[in-house]
Amino acid sequence: MSLTDTRVTPDLRTPAAAGPGRRISFWRVLGYIALTVAAIGVLAPFFWMVLSSLKTNNNVFTVPIRWVPDWQFGNYVDIWTKSDMLTWVKNTLILSVVITFLQVLTGSFAAYGFSRLRWPGRDVLFLAYLATIAVPWQAYMIPQFILFSKLNLSNTLWAMVALQAFGAFGVFLMKQFYETVPEELSEAARLDGLSEYGIWRRIMLPLSIPAIASLTLLTFVNVWNDYLGPLIYLRDPDLWTIQIGLKTFIGQYNAQYALIMTGSVLSVLPIAIVFALGQKYFVQGIATTGIKG
Known part of the structure; x- marks a missing residue:
């Protein structure tokens, strides 16, 4: 190395x-x-639970646990023949889809009014509406039931739809996401002649896909797993949801442990599928909601 090369x-x-x-x-x-x-x-x-649904009744609660199932796939056939599972799934799916659609529609529409329009008493009304989240449903479910009975909505699926078609949480979630959208987009749309409804439908909704996915997933899971509401309002067996149906099935077949596990798997499977399909948008919606852009 030369004397002039001082690189180290x-x-x-x-x-x-x-x-x-x-x-x-x-x-x-x-x-x-x-x-x-x-x-x-x-x-x-x-x-x-999944493995137990493929076992015989005697092998479900063995000690120690047997992790290798008996591969009793007939349990998934017996659960449909020994119970009214088709009716339960149909009613639950109808309620979950309809209520989810209405909550997303009403929540996003109301959130636009709270976040983008200026009118007297807006903030006070929003805080009052948001405060209803803190009131437990058990505090007013009895007068609500009396009201629905007088309206002849008790013992109908319409009662559950009317109860959950509007939700303060959905309005709050969508409002927080709308506030991350730059106001300049709305101003430019107004200059181009778009109405407020057109701005909501053509600009805000396409930009809020992650928030809509989050609200859809949370609402769908909540309605699908709801037990107390259908228990109070749906007395006809033809209107029972899967949660009520499984409860009655457990009471009738309390020794059929494998079938009980099979019904539990069928009740959880749609939720797992919906969450797997919307997980990407759900995480993105939760991560971006509330961040001012």
């Missing part, structure tokens, strides 16, 4: 340079291990 090649393997990298890798691996253990703990009951 740094040693990337020095402890000072390699130490932080090793520490970051260690904590990252430790985090992955913790998340893996947590995921196993969360999924283990569901995994056991």
Whole structure:
């Protein structure tokens, strides 16, 4: 090497340079291990339920647990023949789809009025509407039931639709997302002659797909798993949802453990499918809601 060449090649393997990298890798691996253990703990009951639905009754609650099923696929045929599962699924699906659609429609429309229009008392009304979330349904379900009975809506699916067609949480979620959309887009649309309805339909709704997906998923899951509402309002067996139907099925076949697990799997499966399909938009909607742009 010549005397004029004074370049020094740094040693990337020095402890000072390699130490932080090793520490970051260690904590990252430790985090992955913790998340893996947590995921196993969360999924283990569901995994056991699926395996139990393929066992015989005597092998469901064995000690120790038998993780290898008996492959009794006939359980998924028997559950349809021994119960009115088709009616339960149909009623639950009708309520879930209709109520979800109405909540997304009314929530997004009302949220646009609260976030983009200026009118006297807007903020006070929004806070009052939002405060209804803090009031538990059990506090007013009896006078509500009396009102619906006088309107001849009790013991009909319309009662459940009317109860849940509007939701303060949906308005709040959509309003928070609308406020992340720049106001300049609405102003430009007004200059081009679009009405407020046109701005909501042609600009705000396409931009709020993540928030709509989040609201759709949360509402669908809530309606599908609802037990108390249908228990109070739906007395006719032809109107029962899957949650009420499974409860009565457990009472009639309390020793048919494999069939009970099969019905539980069928009740959870649609929720798992919907969440798997909308997980990307759900995470994006929750992450971006409330962030001012």
